[in-house]
Amino acid sequence: MNKKLIMTQFKREIWENKVSFIYTPMFVTLLILVIASCAALYSKGVINGNGMHFNFSSNNEHQEASVIVDGQSPQSQLHGPDDKQARQHFDIQTVVSKDPSVFNGMVMGIMYANCALLYLVFSIVMSAYSLRCLFDDRKNKDILFWRSMPVSEAVNVLVKVGMVLLVIPLIMLALNVIITLLVFLSGLILFGVKGIPFSDLISSVVHGGSLYIPFQIFYELLFSLLMSLPIIGFAFFSSAYAKKTPFFIFASPALLALLDKILNSLFGIDIGVIDLFALYGRALATTSAAFTLREAFVFQANMIIPLIVCIIIGSLFFAGSIWLRNNRYEI
């Protein structure tokens, strides 16, 4: 395998799709950082113990923060919000100094906010990319140039698959790690200056799992992408097959399902399309924790067969796409 050629093919994909694969996700992360910084500086923060429901409100009249620890809010022990002394007791520094584990929640909360937005962005990017990556070059005739180079269609298609299965999760991992480290380091400086012991802060994040969670998300994302291979593979196949609009081919199974439903209700004929979808739906349901990027997801033995089946179906679609690119298309 020619590593230089493969790396160049990946570079080509990134050059061609740098707005959707690089610039937009980076903008999202930057946006989250800016919002988090603004919120931390000017807003009231409401933080719970594990950081999963971290949020800010922007009421400048009440520049204060509260934290729910062990089910009890410190706010309940203090005076009303108009009391200046009370506000001082409720700023984030005070809360963190009382309970350093809140720092972990803050880091994790911002990372999850970033992760959720990236997940949304990459879902759109991945769908659009899978549907057009083997179609656009034929439509705009760029294929005349690419085909003049000694690169096989197998390499071409597999690199595009790699973009979805590997590059997207890696970019998400990198951005999640970056935002985690940035929030961690800036929090460390901010709170450290205020006199909160570094050891408490570091211990809070290390034991709280903030530094580990991006890798857990990466693993869950890889798993959910593998479980989605039949859909991704069919999108690639539609892209390679389409003469005009890949989406119509991609949507054709929905029409088959409708036909199945009609035949079943009118004539009692079951062609099995809906059953097949239901089966796939059940397989996905067993792994839904991975799709929702829950921290608690753990790979279980009953997921092995569905995973293998999904990989095989997806691989068949990719093989079909390579065959189409080699044999069906003529410039």
Place this chain on the structure above:
Amino acid sequence: MENIIHAQGIHKVYGKKIALDNIDLKIPAGRIVGLIGPNGAGKTSLLKGILGLATVSGDLRVLGLNPFTDRVKLLEDVSFIADTAILPRWIKVSEALDYIEGVHPKFSREKAMGFLSKTNITLANKVKDLSKGMVTQLHLALIMAIDSKLLVLDEPTLGLDIIYRKKFYEALLNDYYDAQKTIVITTHQVEEIEGILTDLIFINDGKILLEISMDKLPKIFYELHVDANHKTAAMALNPIHSRSILGGFSMIFENADASRLEALGKVMTPSVADLFVAKMQPVTSVIGE
């Protein structure tokens, strides 16, 4: 001399249309071959077969390889420009250089930079910001920097103005061509490549009408300009084509006796364009009668 392209009984059908009709073709190394034919003649089908972009039946070998099954290996020694301005619009010049350097073992970045230095193209330019002529210059610079044995150009200057067309062929001849390289060109602008060709192939309706070296052309084909008084005598010598011109007729003869023609009027070597018309429109369609 070893044949770069060896084709025997090449056949290609699209539906009911025969694109290539049992074509036999041998192109040795070091030649510049003009593949000339009207639209739909089969030129592009033949080139697609040679480049492994389409299947054809029959025995086709390019550099000893089957172009369809060995396409990737073949493209290490074969370059092509299939059309003008087909470089990806989003790509930067620097990225195009990086890309070809990364995937092509016979690409020389230094050569490409040398060719580009003679143009107004900069590394930061994107293809979409370049004029059509500049895109062609860029494409040619990239392709000429590949040390390939065969270069295939399918209508490479289509849509370009005369200045870019001249520059294109000058660069091709001066900067790329040598005795080890073979170039196959298809174009409608035959008069512009006439001076650089070593061989000529006419194709029509999927068949080769003429395959000749440019050296032999003056010994086989003659163009005779006659006035009306000698028209009948000239027609008796069986021209392959005749047309009326100012003050008389122009006739093209194949394998005729030159001395007999000289007795009737002015004899010269026909241009490739005139010969092409003569071969496409035989004498039965004599104009001016």
